[in-house]
Amino acid sequence: MSGFEPLALIDACYAAALDPAAWPDALDGLADAVGARGAVIVSHDPKRTAQTLASERIGDVNLDYGVGGWWQHDTRIRLGRQRGIMRPGTVTVDEMYLTADEKRTDPFFQHFIDRHRLGNLCAYVGADPMDSHTLSFSTPRDVRKGPFEGAEVERIGLIGPHVVRAFRLTALMGEMRLEAEGLANALERMRAGIVILDPRGRVRLVSPAAEALAAGYLSLRTGAEPEALEPAEAARFHRFLADALPMRIGPRQDVFLLRRRGGGRPLALEGLPLRGGDPFPAAVSGLGGGMVLLLRDLMAPATRPIEPLLEQFGLTRAEARVAALVGRGAAPREVADQFAIGESTVRSQLKAVYGKLAIRRQSELAVFITRLDSL
Template sequence: MPGFDPLALIDACYAAAVEPETWSDALDGIADAVGARGAVIVSHDPARTAQTLASERIADVNLDYGVGGWWQHDTRIRLGRERGIMRPGMVTVDEMYLTAEEKRADPFFQHFIDRHRLANLCAYVGADPMDRHTLSFSASRDVRNGPFEGAEIERMGLVGPHVIRAFRLTALVGEMRREAEGLTSALERMRAGIVVLDVRGRVRLVSPVAERLAAGYLALRTGAEPEAAEPIDSARFGRFLADVLPERSWPRQETILLRRRGGGRPLYVEALPLRGADPFPVAGAGLGGGVVLLLRDLLAPSTRPIEPLLEQLGLTRAEARVAALVGRGAAPREVAEQLAVGESTVRSQLKAVYGKLAIRRQSELAVFITRLDSL
């Protein structure tokens, strides 16, 4: 059995919370540390029990357990509930549920455990901090190995709480990412871009849409204050920033229209305060959370988003975006520039759009998109 480095194993679990693809390696590392073939995390909420997470070495077992429905016949879960064994904070082993003789007569062990050549199981029981349903982190022994020993059980008890917390963090991070993607998609459909400023008014983040909208209106350099591109707006924009920074009295002027250098329609800029601590803290920056600048072209053609309708017709999100832009008159090269992808990628997606919508040329796509826009 390899050396036991609890901090490395725990760090691997928390790293997997933000990089879910590494969970299998993290679970395998813990399985090695306790002499098991593999490890699995199971929710005991009946609505989620089939949604297990396992190390790659027991992927076939996990698939059979979850998708195959064997979780509904797991004798240990039933007995654990009946006898009050599965309480948060406990480490359990098979001997707490059934004797060796009872295992040999039990259908779950006969038809599932024996078929996968598994033997003893050691599990840490935890509770989901959000809904209080129990979760278990289990390590499964190969049929050739004997029962789990004291040191191995202690190791499960040491790393188990961190595995459960990291597993829950994985779900929360996933939800946050989906919300962020939804916000990004909504802003894109509004033709709106965002610029995040720290408490000193320095640029920390610029969305792709904001970078495109700001061209000719604002000079945006990371680590520097934004500046109006049109000299006549320079002083006015400076006063606007001074008004909206957190250490100033908020709010005095929340919006401003900027002129484009060389002429053109105005750009609408709205300031939104970031509450709480500075998301990009620097030494001596003071308190407050910075400011978000929302950029919009108010005079851009107003069309309702049809991408969700196109996705319902079988297009991917990327294909729907391309179909909408090309159908409204943009050339593939312009679409590629706007979406920051290669023109060949756009043409490939356009070909897929034609196939899925059963059309043959751009003129037919334009008619189709026009009809969707008029709904």
């Protein structure tokens, strides 16, 4: 059995929480530390029990246990529930569930354990902090080895709580990554980018989309306040940021159209204050607070043009173009400038759009266009 270095083993578990691909090696190291053939983490939630995580050297056993369905016939789980053995914070061994004679006649041990040449098992049982179910960190021995000794059981009791916590962190990090990917996809569909500012208005994080959108409009340097690149906009932009930060008391300007240096269509900025309870940790936004700066090119083409869909509602091609831009937040004057037509023409087309879509105001059109954009 290899030397026991608890801090290194625990560090390996928490490192695996951030990099799930490292779990098999981490579990192998844990198994070596207690003289086991391998290590496996099992949820006792019936909906997740098949989704076990195991060390590489018992990968075939784990596959048979999960995909092969043997987890449904695990006598130890069944007896542990019946007898109240599997209490959070306890370390269990096979002898707590069955005698040697009972093992020899038990179908699970006969057809699964014996076939994989597994011997004694020692497990730490921990509580899942996210629900009422328990988890176990189990270390099966090779059939040629005897029962676990006292020092080995103590080691499993020492490192077990960290293994269970790190395993749950892996699941939580995975859920957070999925949520982040969903947010990124949503922002991409909106043609939007985000900039995180700390409570003093300094840049802490810039998304790739925001960096691309800010070109020609803003200077975004980490640790510095954003600056408008068009000199004539500098003072107005500074007032907008001051208004949008959460310590501001009184009326605020939440949306700002920033002109590009050298001319061109404006960039829409929206300030979203971060207060207590917002879903951004202090490590991102600073010492709590700060703001999210949302950047949007209101006149950029959609990922998939929606004008053909609008035409199916009876709009002309010109009306569909106007409806798409105004529904995404552009003012009639901005649409008129883009198409080099009179603002009165745009308003006339907009009136026709409202009539054909049976709506009365721009806010209703915005909801309608957003739904089409999300299809």
